[in-house]
Amino acid sequence: MKIATIIGARPQFIKAAMLSRKLRDEHDELLIHTGQHYDYNMSELFFSELSIPKPDYNLGISGGNHGKMTGAMLANLEDVFIDTKPDIVLVYGDTNSTLAGALAAVKLHIPVCHIEAGVRMHTLHNPEEVNRILTDRISTLLMCCTESSIAELAKEGITENVHFAGDLMYDATIYYQQRVNHMKHTLTNFDGNTVTLPQKFYYLTCHRQENTETDRPLFEILTAMNSLDYPTIYPVHPRTKERATRILSEYKFRNVLLVDPVGYLTSLWLVSEALKVVTDSGGLQREAWFLDKQCITILDHVVWPETMRGNVNQISAAESSEILAKLNVKPDFSKKGSPFGDGNAANKIVLLLSQYSTS
Ligand code: UD1
Ligand code: UDP
Numbered sequence: 001m002k003i004a005t006i007i008g009a010r011p012q013f014i015k016a017a018m019l020s021r022k023l024r025d026e027h028d029e030l031l032i033h034t035g036q037h038y039d040y041n042m043s044e045l046f047f048s049e050l051s052i053p054k055p056d057y058n059l060g061i062s063g064g065n066h067g068k069m070t071g072a073m074l075a076n077l078e079d080v081f082i083d084t085k086p087d088i089v090l091v092y093g094d095t096n097s098t099l100a101g102a103l104a105a106v107k108l109h110i111p112v113c114h115i116e117a118g119v120r121m122h123t124l125h126n127p128e129e130v131n132r133i134l135t136d137r138i139s140t141l142l143m144c145c146t147e148s149s150i151a152e153l154a155k156e157g158i159t160e161n162v163h164f165a166g167d168l169m170y171d172a173t174i175y176y177q178q179r180v181n182h183m184k185h186t187l188t189n190f191d192g193n194t195v196t197l198p199q200k201f202y203y204l205t206c207h208r209q210e211n212t213e214t215d216r217p218l219f220e221i222l223t224a225m226n227s228l229d230y231p232t233i234y235p236v237h238p239r240t241k242e243r244a245t246r247i248l249s250e251y252k253f254r255n256v257l258l259v260d261p262v263g264y265l266t267s268l269w270l271v272s273e274a275l276k277v278v279t280d281s282g283g284l285q286r287e288a289w290f291l292d293k294q295c296i297t298i299l300d301h302v303v304w305p306e307t308m309r310g311n312v313n314q315i316s317a318a319e320s321s322e323i324l325a326k327l328n329v330k331p332d333f334s335k336k337g338s339p340f341g342d343g344n345a346a347n348k349i350v351l352l353l354s355q356y357s358t359s
Contacts, residue, residue: 001357002028003113004086004105006077007055008036008097010046011283014264015092015115015168017050018175022346024053026354030084034073034097035060039238045263050176066096066127073100081108087357088113091135093282094128098135106138113353115168117142118149118158119282121301127209128282141356143349145169146339148305161356165348166341169283173290174343176265177272185266187233187259190245195259200230203274204256205281206244207237211298217318219247221278221298224323226253230275235262276327285313286340294331296323310335 003023007016016031023029033055037043046052057080061072077100081089089105090113091098102112117136121129136142136158144150145167153162187195204225211217218240225232236244236258244258262270268287271277277288277295282303288295289307297303297315307313310332316322341348 001087001353002030002085003088003090003353004030004032004081004084005090006032006034006097006101007092008034008073009093009095010037010042010261011169012092012095012097013037013043013046013052014050014172014283017046017052018168018171018346019115019349020053021051022350023353026350027357029053030086031055031057032077032080032101033058034077034100035062036069036073036095036097038062039261041261041263042238049263049265070096070100073097074104077101077104078108081105081110086110088141088353090115091139092116094119094132094135096131099131102135102138111140111356112138113141113143113356114139115143115165115349116145116149117162118144118151118153119303120149120152121299121303123301125210126301141352143345143352145341145345146304146306148339163348163352164341165352166343166345167286168345168349169286170290170340171343171345172264173268173287176268177291180265180269180272183265183269185262185269187235187257187262187266189257189259190241195257197233198231198257200275201273202228202230202232203270203277203279204232204234205237205279205284206234206298207240208280208299210300211280211318212237212240212243215243215247217298218243219251220318220320221323222247222253222256223251224320224327225278226251226255227320227324228255228327232256232278233259233270233274235259235267235270237261278323278327289313289336290340292333292336294327296326298323306337306339309337312336
C-alpha cells in the first residue's frame with residue numbers, strides 16, 4: 001500500500017520515528033510534514049536525533065489561529081493527496097495537523113488510520129479534544145493505546161475496526177532509554193549559553209493553551225516550583241517564552257531555570273534523573289509513568305486515567321497550593337500494571353495495516 005503519513009508537531013515526530021522504520025519494511029510511505037512546528041529544536045533536531053526519514057513534502061504552514069492554520073493545511077493536503085493518490089492516510093494524536101489530514105482524506109474517500117484513537121478529556125474547551133473527537137469519527141482504522149480508549153470509542157458508538165495496539169511512546173521510551181544514559185546532555189539558556197545542571201532538580205514542562213494564554217495559571221505554577229527544596233528545569237515551548245521570562249523576572253523567581261526546548265533524548269534523560277515531574281504534556285506524563293517517576297499534571301481533566309493508579313500521576317488545577325499538596329502525596333508504584341502494551345505497538349500497527357490492505 002501507499003501510505004501517506006501526516007506529521008507536524010513534536011510528539012508526532014517521536015511516534016513517527018518508531019513507526020516509520022517498521023512501516024517501510026512492508027509498505028511505501030509518503031511522509032508529509034505540515035510545518036506546524038518549525039524551529040530547529042522543535043522539528044529538525046528530532047529528525048536528526050531519531051533518524052526519521054526526510055519528509056517528501058514540507059508544507060510550511062504554522063502559527064495563526066486554529067481556523068487559519070487548519071484551513072491552510074486542509075487545502076494543501078487535499079492537493080497533495082489528489083496528486084499522489086495514497087491508499088490510506090495515517091494521522092497521529094490530536095493536533096491541528098491531525099484533523100486537517102483526516103478531513104482532507106475522508107472528503108476524497110481515502111481511508112484514514114488514526115493512531116492514539118479514543119483519548120478523551122470530556123471538555124470541548126480543550127482544542128485537542130475537538131481534534132480527537134472529529135478525527136475518530138471520520139477514521140476507518142482506529143489504533144488505541146489502552147483499553148480505556150476502546151471503551152471511550154464504544155460510548156460514542158465507534159466499535160468497527162477499533163484495535164488495541166499499545167502506545168508508540170512506550171515503544172520509544174524502551175527503545176531509546178538505553179542510549180540516553182551514555183549521552184552528554186546539554187541545556188542552553190536563552191542567551192545561548194550552556195547551563196550546568198544541578199545535582200537534584202524537578203522537571204517542568206508547560207505549554208497548553210489553557211495554562212499559558214494568560215498570566216495567572218503560569219504564575220501559579222511557577223510560584224509552586226520556585227518554592228521547592230531544589231531547582232526546577234523548565235525547557236520552554238516557544239509559545240510560552242515571553243510570558244515565562246517576564247513572570248520570572250517580575251517576581252524574582254530564582255529557583256526556576258528556563259532553557260530552550262531540548263531534544264527527545266535529553267527530555268527522556270531529564271525525566272529519569274528528575275526528583276519529580278510537573279507537566280501539562282500528554283507525552284511527558286506517560287513517560288514519567290513508564291519510568292516510575294511521580295508526576296503532577298496541571299490540567300482540569302484526566303487525559304490518561306491509567307497513569308493515575310497509585311497516585312503515580314495526579315491532576316492538579318493551576319493553583320500553587322494544590323500543586324504543592326499533591327507533590328507531597330506518596331505514590332504507590334506497585335499498582336501500575338502494564339496498560340500501555342508491551343513496547344511492540346509499531347509491529348502491531350504494521351500488522352493491522354497489512355491485514356486491512358488484504359481484507
Ligand atoms: C501543538 C498541539 C498540541 C501539542 C503541541 C506539542 C494543536 C492544537 N496543539 O500545540 O496538541 O501538545 O503542539 O508541542 O495542534 N511556535 C514557534 N516555533 C515552533 C512551533 C510553534 O514559534 O517551532 C509558535 C507558533 O508560531 C504559535 C505557537 O508557538 O504561535 C503555538 O504553536 P501551535 O503549533 O499553534 O501549537 P502548540 O502549542 O505547539
Ligand atoms: N519533549 C522534548 N523536548 C522538550 C519537551 C518535551 O523532546 O523540551 C518531548 C517529550 O518526550 C514529550 C514529547 O516531546 O513527551 C511530546 O511533546 P509535547 O509535550 O510538546 O506534546 P504533547 O505530548 O503534550 O502533545
